[in-house]
Amino acid sequence: MNLAIARSTLVFFPMICVALFVALMAFGPAAQKLNIYGFFFNVCFWLTIPYAVIAIVTGWLAARAGRWATCIFVLILALLATIAFYSRFVEPKRIVIREHTLQVGTSLRIAFIADMHIGFFDGKERVQQIVDELNRLQVDVVAVGGDWTYEPTEPLTELLSPLAQLKHRIVAVLGNHDEGLPGMRVVEQLEPALRQLRVELIEGKIVIIDGVRIAGIGDRFAEKDKLPLFEVANTPHVVLGHNPDSIDRLHGTKIPLLLAGHTHGGQINVPIFTDWILSRFTNGKYKEGLYSDGNYRVFVTAGLGTVGLPLRLFQPPVIDIINLR
Numbered sequence: 001m002n003l004a005i006a007r008s009t010l011v012f013f014p015m016i017c018v019a020l021f022v023a024l025m026a027f028g029p030a031a032q033k034l035n036i037y038g039f040f041f042n043v044c045f046w047l048t049i050p051y052a053v054i055a056i057v058t059g060w061l062a063a064r065a066g067r068w069a070t071c072i073f074v075l076i077l078a079l080l081a082t083i084a085f086y087s088r089f090v091e092p093k094r095i096v097i098r099e100h101t102l103q104v105g106t107s108l109r110i111a112f113i114a115d116m117h118i119g120f121f122d123g124k125e126r127v128q129q130i131v132d133e134l135n136r137l138q139v140d141v142v143a144v145g146g147d148w149t150y151e152p153t154e155p156l157t158e159l160l161s162p163l164a165q166l167k168h169r170i171v172a173v174l175g176n177h178d179e180g181l182p183g184m185r186v187v188e189q190l191e192p193a194l195r196q197l198r199v200e201l202i203e204g205k206i207v208i209i210d211g212v213r214i215a216g217i218g219d220r221f222a223e224k225d226k227l228p229l230f231e232v233a234n235t236p237h238v239v240l241g242h243n244p245d246s247i248d249r250l251h252g253t254k255i256p257l258l259l260a261g262h263t264h265g266g267q268i269n270v271p272i273f274t275d276w277i278l279s280r281f282t283n284g285k286y287k288e289g290l291y292s293d294g295n296y297r298v299f300v301t302a303g304l305g306t307v308g309l310p311l312r313l314f315q316p317p318v319i320d321i322i323n324l325r
Helices: 003-027 030-042 044-064 068-089 124-135 161-165 187-196 244-250 273-279
Strands: 096-102 108-113 141-145 170-173 206-209 212-216 238-240 257-260 289-293 296-300 318-324
Touching: 003 030, 003 044, 003 068, 030 044, 044 068, 096 296, 108 124, 124 161, 124 318, 141 257, 170 212, 170 238, 238 244, 244 257, 244 289, 244 296
Parallel strands: 096 318, 108 141, 141 170, 212 238, 238 257, 257 296
Antiparallel strands: 108 318, 206 212, 289 296
16 A cells, blocks of 8 residues: 555545535535535545544554554544544434532422434434433423424424323423524424423413422523513522523522523533634523522533534533422
8 A cells, every 4th residue: 555645545535525515515506405414414424434444554554664654643534533423423312411409499300401403413213312311310390491403304293202202291492493593493383293292381481390480481582581470479490491691581580590501512512612612602601501690590501412513522412400409
């Protein structure tokens, strides 16, 4: 094997693939762009496996020939290809469970999820996986913080049908992608589908679960994140929303906590860079976890799905167990 040719091929092949993808997305037929996008991330990303194997073999041959610089370089390429495969096909399919205890003056155990983005890259099988995980948990209620969908091409009642198997009560609000901000607006199809599957939509409402009052607010981009009316004596203990910036809706009230999603924890969690990106998308520079704004707090889940790039790296999908105390 000519090591120089092999090294050049390993360098230029991914560059050509990316350039072709960008050109097709920029100049290809508008009606086919979603298919081009899917082909690149579903089919072309599988090429990372033979690419990594070829890079490893090239590195081994370079080491035998004493070409250590070439060996190290192509092994780095093999590592990058492996990371690309993992971030596309492994980590996004995981689900981790994390527990948190938050003080609000009353007790409830909530399984909090958001940002499933069922549709183009994840379908019914992913919903089934999420429901199976939720059914293994001992919780009082499941709360969903919006962004159910992402460019769905099948009927939502069918895509989300495993929700009917959920053994827990489930309350929910919608997110910006459900509202078509950006993407396909699916509210008119999503709301009846969720009701048919026994999901309680609580936007603009207050529900009481084991004595705990939970208020629902809609998406901030859709200007639907106003609190429902309530008497001071019946102040909600927690608000379920989508965008963590909606914490400003708590100002002037005695509501201590907002549960939100929206950020995905950055999806690709690179120190400094991810924080910088998220600082451009949320006023409060939210990523994941608990944040304080004076006397108010917002808990931000990293969510379960992906949007834009269907990749997750060092930020696995999560179900957050919120123990209210």
